[in-house]
Each structure stands twice: as structure tokens, then as C-alpha cells.
Amino acid sequence: MTEATAQSIDRPRTSLLHSKYPQSEYVRGRRMASIFITLLLINAFSQIDRILPFILAESIKTDMGLSDTQIGLLTGLAFAVCYSLLSLPLAQASDRGSPRFVLVSCILLWSAMTALGGFAASFLLLAFTRFGVAFGEAGAVPAGHALIARKIRPERRGLAIGLFAMGIPLGTMVGFAAGGAIGDTLGWRTTLIGAGAIGGLIALLAFVVPGPTPTLARTAANSEPFLRSSRRLLASPAFGWLFIGAIFLGFAAAPFYAFSAPFLIRTHGFSASEVGLAFGLLQGLMGITGTLLGGRWFDRAVSSGTGRVLGPPAILFLIASVTTSAALFAPAGWLSIALLVPGMLSFSFLLPWAFGSAHLVAGEGKQAQASSLLMIGSGLLGPALGPLIVGIVSDAVTASQGPNGLGFGLLVVPIASVLTGIALLIANRRIAALL
Template sequence: MTDAPRPPAPSETPAAGRPLPYGALALLMTVYAFNLLDRQIVTILVEPMKADLGLADWQIGMISGLAFALFYTLLGIPLARLADRGNRVGLIAVSLLVWSGFTALCGVARNFTELLLARIGVGIGEAGCTPAAHSLITDYVPRERRGWALSLYSLGVPVGSLAGLVLGGVLLASLGWRAAFLVAGLPGMLLAGLVWFALDEPRRRAAGASSAASPQLPLGEVIATLRRLPSFWLISFGTAMGAFGYYGQAAFFGSLYMRTHSAGLDALAVSWGVAPSVMLGLALGLMVGVIGMLGTLAGGHLADRAARGGIAGYTRVPSITLVLAAPLFAGAAMAGTIDLSFVLLGLAIFVHALNYGSVFAAVQTLAKPSIRAMASAIQLFITNAIGLALGPLFVGVASDLLAPSLGSEQGLRAAMALVALPLALGSLLFWLGGRRIAADEQADQSNRR
């Protein structure tokens, strides 16, 4: 089947020198920040929520990872089909409304089942955001600025994490974990209206308001196109390994310090004159938020600089950063003092954040415009099915299995240290992808002609 003629999208036209639409990027980053806020706030609320509802570590792994990620990944592909064909702005706005509403509902859950269903709802809503946003941003900016633009969008990860951890810690100390979910969810419902009216859909500008939808390849042809690109799969599975390691640890950051460094945490809280939960929220928020933000911005510059000599440059950054992050994350889990653990964790988060712009720019540049949202969705499907769904569950199950022989504290630390292995594997997959990606891009361009 051949593509029907259509007006070119902005990303397909010469765009060198076009200024970046910073307003639109800032709004999309804010949406993504709410995405991460609603995920990350669970981290700081784990221990009181666990005590209140009588949860085990494996159940924490379920609500933090598997329950959310199962529907997030499964619905990502059909929603990306909508994004490749229709109004991406509308899809993002509706998705934001849905996941924010279900985040608020987490605050009224009375048992594990109700909390599980609410987290599933959050995953359903968030499934419509990033593939559509990646496709939209790629239409907004020229090729030579995509690493930087996508890293600006990816700032939503540290910004949202910072807000979730700090807000969660403050609300936990003042109002309790239930109120924290309600306060986190309601503002996103208001933001959805701003997204609907403020963002521009380039397809409407190109084709006219009478035809917002563009012709779409059959799903089988999309899969066949991507199947001919081995580097796409290597990059996607490399991203998944990086996410497995990070999300596996991140789900238990709060538990690690509350359970194994309670005395050190109390001492820091006294010296700062705040409650321990506030102290932990501030510390984790600064590391995941501020340090992660610096790493994300630096990574965007590195991505575009590395790719000046060709698309393979996008894979070099994560192939180096993941292997460096592996021992840092393991060291943070096993450190004997809270100060050393904080230092190692901050370094690990910075190094890991360097890869965000690269991994998405590689896929968005490799994929042709008509399948970019689908390519992003499949990349995220693989990433989240393996990383977000299984990473927290793996650490939770490993912690429960190791606890009888090592104790609750040491069992959790050993389980969290094991994530160094998938991080190192991810580095290898990116290196292998880098050896294929230039040839894949050239072959794909030949097939388009």
C-alpha cells in the first residue's frame, strides 16, 4: 500500500534556523512533569501506605510497577495509532484528565484491590501522553535540534519527580498519605484544559482545519517497517534495561532510607528542624529533581553534539552512561552511611539522566514521519513492559525472598544492588545498536524513495 499524497509536516521540510517553540515545549514538559509526579509520589508514601493497608513488599512492587505498567504498555500502541492519524493535542489533554482523576482516587482507596485498580487507571491515562508528545515535538523542531528538544521534554522526569517527592513528604507530614494523592491529582485536571486550547496541532496548520487526520499505514506495514530496522529493537531493549535498573530502585528509595538509615535520617531531620518524611522528600527531590534536571539538560547537548557526525552518535551517550551508572546505583544501596548513600545516589541519577535525549532522538530520527508515534509507543511498550513493570516487582520479590536469611534491611539493600546487572546489559545493547543504526537509516531512506 502506498501513502496517499499529503501536505508535508513541518519536520519533513527544511527547518534549519527555525527557532524552537519554547512555550509549547514548556507546556508539554509540564504535562510530562505531572505524569511523573503522579508516579513518583508513591515512592515517598510507601511505608505509611504499607502500614495502613497492611501491604507486603511484593504488593508495593505491583502498585508501583506491574499494575500501572501493564495497561500503560498495552494501551500505548492503540493510542499511538490515534496519535499518528489524528489530533495529538486532544489526545494529550484527555489523557492528562484521565490519569489525574485516577491519581486523586488513589487517596480514597480502602484496600489493596481498590488501590491496584486506581493505579491501573493512572496507567491507562498516561499511555496516551508520551508517544503523541514525541511525535508532536519532532514536527515542531528541525532534525539537528531534536536531541535538545526531546531532552527539554524529558525534563518532566526530574521536575515531576522533584515535585512528587517534596510535595509528598510535606503532605505526608501535615495531612497524611491520602491527602497527598488528592492534592497531586486535582491540578492536572485543570491543566488539561490549558493544553486543549493552547497547543498547536501542525497537521491542522498544514492540511487545513477541515482535515486534521492524515493517511495512516496499516499496522502490519508499520511493524514490517520497524522489523527491518534491527537497531530500533536494540535501542528499545537497551532503554528497557536502563529503565529496569532505575525504576527497580526508584520504587524503593523511600523504603531504603526509612528502613535502613532511620537513625541517620532522624539526625538530619533534627539538624534541619523538619519531620523525617519532609527531610527525605527534600533530599530525594533534590537528587531526582535538580540533579536529574542537570543531567537531562547536559545529555541533550551531548546527544546533538555526538550526532553531528551521524545518527550513530545518539547511541554512544547511553552506551557509556549506563555502564557508569551501574556501580553507582549498587553502591548507593549498600553504603554504610546515609551521607555516602546520598552522594552515590546523586551521582548515579546524574549519569543515568544523561541518556534521556539520546534514546528518544535516535528512534524519532530513525522512524519516518508517518509512524513516529507508533515507533515511540513500541519503544515505550518494550521499555515499560520490562523496565517499569518488572523492575519494581523484581526488587520487591527479591527483597521478600532474601529477608528470611539476611533480614528486612539487608535483604532490601541486596535486592536493590542487583539492578546493576541490567544497567550493564543495557549499555551493551546500545553499543550493538550503534553499530547498525547508520546502515538501517540509509536502507530505510532508500525504501522510501
Template sequence: MSTPAPFTAKRPAARNAWTALGVLLVVYLVNFMDRQVFAVLQEEFRVDLNLSDSQLALLGGTAFALFYATLGIPIAILADRTNRIRLIAAACVVWSVFTALSGLASNFVQMLLARIGVASGEAGGVSPSYSVLSDYFPPSKRAFAIGLFSIGAPLGLTAGSALGAFIADALNWRWAFILVGLPGVLLALVLLVLVKEPKRGMFDTDALRAQKANALGALKLVFATPSLRLFTAAAAVTSFAGYSLYQWAPSFLIRSQGMTLEEVGAGLSPLFALGLIGSVAGGWMADRVGPGRPEAYGVIPGVTLLLTVPFFLGGLMAQDGQTTLLFFAIPLLLSYAWIGPGLAATQTMTPPASRAAVAAIIGFFNNLIGIGLGPLAVGALSDALRPHYGEGEALRLALMAGSSAFALAAVLFVAAGYALKRDLKRRT
């Protein structure tokens, strides 16, 4: 007998599901913490290493994204065929060690190599985690579980901003990289001890479980399924705007608004933490409404992202840092609400044998466009505008242009939600 259809299954989570979710959440937190510490420290090492905005964007965006996105696909294919928990633990060790090595860089090339190492490790963390969680939680609880897992991102941004600024202020930026990076090695051991590899497809139909892992098939599935195409595009555009702001917001507050590094760390940290509310609430709302109206998995993200636009623009147009931070509070709360619904929908549309691969393919476009092009576009536009407007105003205008992409992302998410409704009808 086959299990109930997706979005309506009511089977309970496995015994250690919440333990797995908790530990994977902390691993994801460390992932983003190691990523954010680069952004909060970039004004410090920019001066020491004599780097331009375009070079900073290459280090924090394009070069990072190229390896992160490209390596994510073969690693995810491996995850669909092997023990995912061991793979995530190994990835955690790699990105943690290379984060620490970033503190030893003395020029652009050395920092570039360290960032490539961080990206290579982080490529093995997220997609396998989505696959693991989809085998611990049934479809009716999956958006909430993934939304809860995803609070690791805002918590990591919070911790990276606070710890990076605090350690750099107390010691220097080199020690900040080292002391933030190395604890991840111990966390990898905790993951191996506490989390078990779950059985694949325990909450899926017989037809879905019968489908075998196939890299080419996963790619075809993404391009042949309207909802997966639209969710992929929506996530990519969201990340284009989001990563631009996350990388350049600390620099904007220092250059344009006259804040110190310590003030930036203290001001941004609690705002990034607001994202955990949006992440959990978005997943919870989608699971409440989605079983009867699956389009909610796209409409909820679309509405919340559209609401972020006027607040981000208002914060960027403000003339002092405290007003900017006040304006940023609401959009930083709302901008994570898409993660649980959007990723849960794509996991549910995917056979269990290919979930990590499909997540990595979606992540490839998401990260290449989001991390790779977003910060680079803002950095390059800032460099181009600097001779006419000065350093501070140039970055302000560049960030305003980048944040406007949230409006396009909102439209794509709504379209994805209604495409999901049609795709589920065809599948049943």
C-alpha cells in the first residue's frame, strides 16, 4: 500500500528527528557565521590588503559562488548515493579550517584561495541537509521543519556580525577569522555522534520511492517541471538582492552613515536575528494553509518579499545609521519567510532518490546568480559611480538598485505557487 499523497501525509516524525534538526541547524548556523564574518570584516582587511570594491565582491561573491555552486552538484549526487551525515560532517571540517586560514592571508591571491576552500566545504552542507530532513519529516510538516532549520542563516549572520566585530575590535581581523572558524571542527564530531542517517523516502509514495537516483534525470526534472523552474528563478533573484545587502550593508553603514565597526556589529546583529521569526513563521503558515491550497507555498513568499522593498529603500535613503537600522528591521524579519515554503515545495515535488541533486541544481542557479552576481553587480556599480558621487553615496545608490530586485522575486514566487498547484494535480 502506498503512503498518502504529498501535502496531506500525517505520519509522525522519526524518533530522533528533532535531534537531527537541532544539530543540523547548528551546523547551518556555523556555515553562515563563517560566511558573514567575511562581510563584517571586509572594511578592515580591505585597507590592510589594499583591495578595491570589485575585488571584495569577487572574494565574497563571484569566486565564492563559482566553486560553491559548481561543486554543490557533484557533492549532492554523491549524497544521493552515500551516507549524507558523514558527508555533511566532512564538509563542515573543510569550511571551518579554511575560514581560519583566511586570517593568515597577506594578499588578494591568498585570500582568494582561502575563500575557494570555504566555498568548497560549504558546497557539501545545505543540499544534503534538506534531503536528510525530508526523510525525517512528512510533507505536512516539511515546510515548518525546513523553515526551522533555516533560522541557522539569520542566527549565523547575527553571530558572525557580533563575534567578528567583537574579536576584531579586541584583537584584530586575523584572529577573528581564526577564532570563528576552528570550532566547526568540533561540531562535525558532534554531528557524527548524535545524528543517524535516516531511511530514504519513508514518507513518500511507492512510485516516488521506486525512482532511482539519476543526475541527468534530476536536471531534466527541474527544467521540465514548471513549478521547479519558477521556484528556481524566484530563489535566484531573491538571493541576488539579499546577498548584495548582506555583504555590503556593513560597508554602507561605515562609509555612508559614519558608524564604527563596533557599532555596526552591535546594530546589525539583533536585526539579523529577526530573520528566525520570519523563517519559522513562513514555514508554519505554509503548512497550515498548504494542504488545501498548495499555491500558498509560493504566494506567502511573494507577499512577504514585496513588503520588504519600501523598507529597504527607506533605510538606504536615510541620512543616519540608526534610522537605517530601524528601517531594516521589518524587511530582515520578512525576507526569510520564503525559505521554508519554497524549499519544502521543491523537495516534495522531487523523488527521494534525487532530492539532494535537485536541491543542488536549484542551489547552483541560486548561488551563482545570487552570491556570484549580486555582490559583484553592487560592487562594480559602486566603483563606476564613485568618481561622480563619492565613496559613500555611490554605494548607497548601488544598493538601492540591487534591493529593487526583491519586487521581481515576489512576482516569480506567486507564479511558482500557482504552477505548483497545477503540477500536483497532474501528478495525482
């Protein structure tokens, strides 16, 4: 690799504050607000359709005579692998074509597949529909971020990414609450069909509200083969450390959400409803607060001109590692829950910082690609191996007659949080050196 090539990898092609996108494409005022709301709804319904099988799992299992293994295949690793890997080609289509077209197509696909799941008469057909949902949802984040880059002026992109990300906690709360209530009243099949039908309306909004998004002019920078471009981006020290941070994030977040409720029930004697109410409300509140606060703070960090755009989330992860460790051995249940709150906040707070920084490093016309690579980093190894490591450690401690086996297993979370914070601090210095 030549020195010039290396410099082209490490240096952003254009500052976020001096975008090369046509200024006439940027929207303001009510039009910008309507795009914000539309993006929020898109991500919220993406999350709802993704998690409905979680809350409906028992009804599906009983009605179709499925095993826990089959339920796990529907909701676990297979979905994560499909979702993560398919995001890259959909990101390519978003960067090089019309992100609005990709986004609308993805919404229609995952909504149709969600509704079709309500008609499934066998495990194979139901599994096929879940793969279809994963296929469609894999393009939501990359296409949404590419649309933000085309339509939102640079000084508001952090807020836009934060509002888009806020759909995750909102969708989670609505999905669990409304999905469970409707499922108990009308059945799981009607719930899936209804969710799919609403998705069709969301697709209409996604088509009408943003307006046309012309494709970018072909240049040497955006004409490079996508896989080669991805390898070059990962070879950049700044983006490489961001990617490493995303991997560690997966190892922190996946076990945290998989085992926090069982830990509180098993160790502190809470009921499932008590944990669901307290943990669910706090997680929703921290998700909304983190994404909004993180988005606005990121915009200000970029506007400051220092180039240090990852310090605050890195520090929060280091703090969360301490409080989460304390939560696992706290003597009282209420104290344990309170000490888990910084961890909840850190995961949502990071989203606009991580994606925004990735876009800054990747340069114009590669925002969807950068988002897709971070999704792959956080969505594969951590969710696949993190909960498994927790389970192995917990079983080993319990088998040796040790107390609080799950608490020891969950130490994976603060360890991974420390490593995430360190990776972000290194990436912070690397990015600052580019600007």
C-alpha cells in the first residue's frame, strides 16, 4: 500500500461540517421535523416486528407444538447472523443508489414477512418468514443513515441519528407491552398480521415524507468495489478501533440484556412482573435519554472543531463497568437495580456517537457502509458468544457449590465495558489526529 493510499484511508474525504452533498437537498423546519418523526417510527416498528416473537413465544410454542430449541432458532443466532451479514450489500445499495428506495423496499419486505408469519402452519414456514424479516430489517439502519446524510444538514446529523436510534427503546417498550396485551386478547397470529399491516403504512410515510433522493455522481471515491472499500476502511486505525469497540460492545450488551432479569429474580427474589416493570421502564427511560442526549452532545463535539468525538461515551462506559460490577454483588435488590442504570444509559448513549464518528471517518457517500460494518461488529460475536460464556461460568460456579453463580458469570459485562471504553478512547485520539 502506498503512502498516498494510506492517507486516503485515514483522512476523512470531507468534514461533516463541510459536506459535498448538494445544499439544495437539505431540509429545514417542519420538513426536517417530519423526517425525524418518520425515521423514529421506522426504527420503532422495525424493533417491534423483531421482538414480537419474544413476547409471543409461549403462545407460538403451544399452538404449533415447537420445542425450545426451535424457538431459539427463530429468535436467536440465525436471525442475528442473517441480520448482520445482509446489512452490507443493502448498505452498498443505499450509498450508491437511492436510500429512500432501499428503505421503503426493506419496510415492505419485513412487514409482509411479519404478516405472513401469522399464517404459518409449520416451523419451516415460520422460520422462513423470520429470515425475511431479518433480510428487510438489515437495511433499515444503513439506509436510514444514508438518508440522513442526504437530507439533514451536517450540524443536525447527530440529533437525527439519536432520534432514529430512539426507536429501539420505544419499539421495545411498545412491542412487549402492546404485543403481549394483543396476543393475550386476539392471539399471536392476529398480532403478527396486524403489525405487518401497520408496517405498510409506515412504508408509505417513508416514501412520501423524505421526497426524492437522487443518486450520487460517480467518483473514484465511491466507485471502488464495496468489499475492497470495506477492507480499506477497516484497515484505517481510527475506524479499526471503532470496530473493535463495537465488538466489545456486543460482549457487554448481549449478556446484560439476556441475563439481568434472571439474575435479579434468582439472586434477590424479585418476581418476573416486578423485574419487568422496574427494569423495563428504566431501560426505556435510559434509552430515550441516552439517544437524545448523545445525539445533541455529539453535534456539539463535532462543532467544537477539536476532533475529539468519542470521549464522553468512553468515560461513561468506564463508569458503568464499576457500577455494574457493584450491582452484581450488592446486598439489596433495589440497590442492584439502581447500579445497573449507568450500564443501560451507556449502551444507548453510545449509538449516535459511534455511528456519527464512523460516518466522519468513512467520508461522504459511505455512511451506510460504515454503519453496516459497525452493526456486523456488534451483532455477531458478542450476541453469539457472550451469553454462552455467562452460562458456562454460572454453571461452573454453581456446580462447585459457589454462591451467586450468575453474578460471577455476568462479570463478562463490566470486563467488556472496560474494553469498550478503552477502544473508544484510542479511536478518539485517532480521529482527532485526522482533523
